[in-house]
Amino acid sequence: MARKRKGRDISGWLVVDKPAGPTSTAVVNKVRWALDARKAGHAGTLDPEATGVLAIALGEATKTVPYITDALKAYEFTVRLGIATNTDDAEGEELGRSDLRPDDEAIKAALADFIGDIQQVPPQFSAVKIDGQRAYKRARDGEEMELAARPLFVESLLLTDRPDADHVTLEMVCGKGGYVRSIARDLGQKLGCLGHVRDLRRIWSGPFDVTDGLSLDQITEMARTPELDQHLQPLEIGLDDLPEVKATAEGATRLRNGNPGMVIASGVEYGDECWASFEGQAVAVGRFKAGELHPSRVFNLSQDGDA
CATH class of the missing domain: 2.30.130.10 (PUA domain)
Incomplete structure (x- = not known):
């Protein structure tokens, strides 16, 4: 007989403003502990160094996770031009450099090719499974893989800021299954200057907005109190679409x-x-x-x- 998991039978959604560092799974475990919840899960993984909206489903709300996963999401991210890395972000090893720095108009023109229904190759360091094993595990062992392109719907991709010649800030609204790191990598290749993601923030996911998110510090402060329960959003919000x-x-x-x-x-x-x-x-x-x-x-x- 399977052991019954301890905790409260509590249902609903808690929006977390995830900090850089912890994995999405670690955040789920933190929320489960803080709410003394029997069951919890998240709707859409964020890389450890990414920040922003991580919607945590509790109890019966976990049954609505697929509908949030399928919903549109918005990301704000900065691309570092001139350097390619093996992880397509700032955490990886440098693979190449370029002195070319395209102007804003060239970047805006290139972005048009990344809008609509596109095909995208996931990063080598990703959770895609190959022969039952995660790609990032094989990449850590030094293996180079031919990853198949996957479809992605991109509703919009805009240049919102150019802090300096080396950096561009973009905002993207897209469907499920997308890798922002791949967008940065492919944009850099298309422009001929190389590129990788320097920082990434999910600003909304379906009905959940980052302005409604609690920090991990706030969750820790309110842990195991009725005050934290008051921040739960109803299960039904996961069915908005x-x-x-x-x-x-x-x-x-x-x-x-x-x-x-x-x-x-x-x-x-x-x-x-x-x-x-x-x-x-x-x-x-x-x-x-x-x-x-x-x-x-x-x-x-x-x-x-x-x-």
Whole structure:
């Protein structure tokens, strides 16, 4: 018999303004400890040296993580021109240098090729799996790999500042699966000057904004207190990109048991994925078919929002 994990059955989202240094997993563990939560996970990894929005899902909210992962995200980052590294960021070993420094107009023109549906090769030091092993582990052993290009949707990529000839600050809005380090590397190659990411900050992710984020110091100060609980955002915010339907009382009971349940829908078509609520609380996610929601995920929440 599996041992039951200790902690509170607490559900919701906590937005962390991640500092440079810790891994995303370390931040999740910190939040789980601070809230004495039984279950926690994050919606979209940030590299250790990256900062900004890391949305932590607690309890039943972990079932909504895929919808945040699929949502658009925005990054602000600075590219160091003139130097290429093996990690495509400032932590790596130098691979090459260039004295060329393109002007702003050349950079803006080059950015156009990185907008829309593009193909992107992940960095050698990335979490991509090759034959069951993470690429960064093989890269640390000195192995060079041919990583396959992956699709990425980039909604916008703008030059927002030019602090000096060696640096450009960019802001990008993109879909899931993107590597900002690859953007910096490929931009440097396209401009003929080489480049890598000097610093990176995620400023929003789906419905979560960095202005709502708590620092790790704040989380530590409020740990195991009701004050920290007050910063939790409801599970339902993770479903913002899906249409909502209203379950009837009988429909809600059936949905909670994993069965199709009757819902009241407006502006939803047959087969659409949506989420059902009852008395303002999420009950299930599923497909709308002929007046019923056929559930794929069911939420086990009490009336106060806890699992």
